[in-house]
Amino acid sequence: MKSLLIPLTKLHPSDRTAMYALLESHFQGITWQAFQTDLDRKNWVLLLKDETSNILKGFSTLMFCQTSFSDQKISVVYSGDTIVDPSAWSSVALPRTWIAAVNYLRQQYAENQLYWLLICSGFRTYRFLPTFWKEFYPRYNKDTPVLIENLMVSLAQEYYGDRYDKPTGIVRFKSPQILRDGLIEIPKGRQTNPHIHFFTTKNPGYRFGDELVCLTEICYENLTDAGQRMWEAESALEFVQDSVLI
Template structure:
């Protein structure tokens, strides 16, 4: 697959229509208006296309911005809608391109510490963390440090408002996107994985679209070996038009 990083404002209507159709094929509860509202809250989108047909096979939207926390300036990536068609699951294009995207944007925007706030309603999304990052929270084998917990709660409350439940670490949307049958179930062969077991215990409502809030710091030293191999990926176009972030 090929990957392309573009500012949201540069998306063509055909891109938006294809993204919406891909989401509808894999999630219940998708509406055009809701999709558009979430998209306009982001400033970047990573598109994944089939090399032969150029058909959209996946995408990930994100918001990169700067924040102040306890007197320190930080940069934050908020993940939005992310989906890859099952026909492309064998490809590493999404993680390789996503990590390369963050490295590319970090060089232009993130002068301070860079954090990734991720919400997960599916175990495959949560598994992205232990596969590519050494330290991330929450996790089964380490209690979340107080300073990380405070930052995670602050960012989640600011971005999701009263949809975020501090006591559980869950974001519950009034009209959630729910993975369709065949995608939401945890395969029997993967139920013994401690990370997946933790995700299911920590987010028991994931089948109803509940989202678990997670946080990791994005830097090279925090990557696993698999992540480090993707950090310097040249799969993205270098001639990206960089908008001014607010």
């Protein structure tokens, strides 16, 4: 799998079209205008392509920025649309390259703490957190610390405005993206997984496109063993025409 980290300003129109087609084939409620509007709020795009055919197999959009909280500057990564075609589910390309890409970007603001604000309407996205991060919130086995809760609320309100419901921690879009049949169902036997059970309990409207707001700090010390292996794979970074080949 070939992975490219591309500044939004350098994204080729054909890649935009391929991204939209891949997203629309997996989600209901997708429109070209809404896709473009969300994409234009981001500043980086991670593309996963088949090395032989060059066909797009997955992507993730990112907003990497700075803001202030409690009179301190912090760096934040906001996740946008993210999808991997089922034919590539057995590959670790997305987590490996996503972690490597964020590690690359954070070096521009190395003096700041870096947080990842993630919204999840699917259990597979939420499972990314316990697989690769030690401390993340909300979670089933630990209350969210007050400071983290306040930070999560502040960032969600700043980015999502009135679409964010503070009491539930849920973002609801006017035109939500809903996973298609066959992708939204939780496989038999996995419903009892404590993380998945927590996600469906905390976000009961996930089937209708409700998004659960989550937060974790991005630093090496907060990675699980699996996450640290992905982080260390960052050594494969190469510059390719203002983009980064991972």
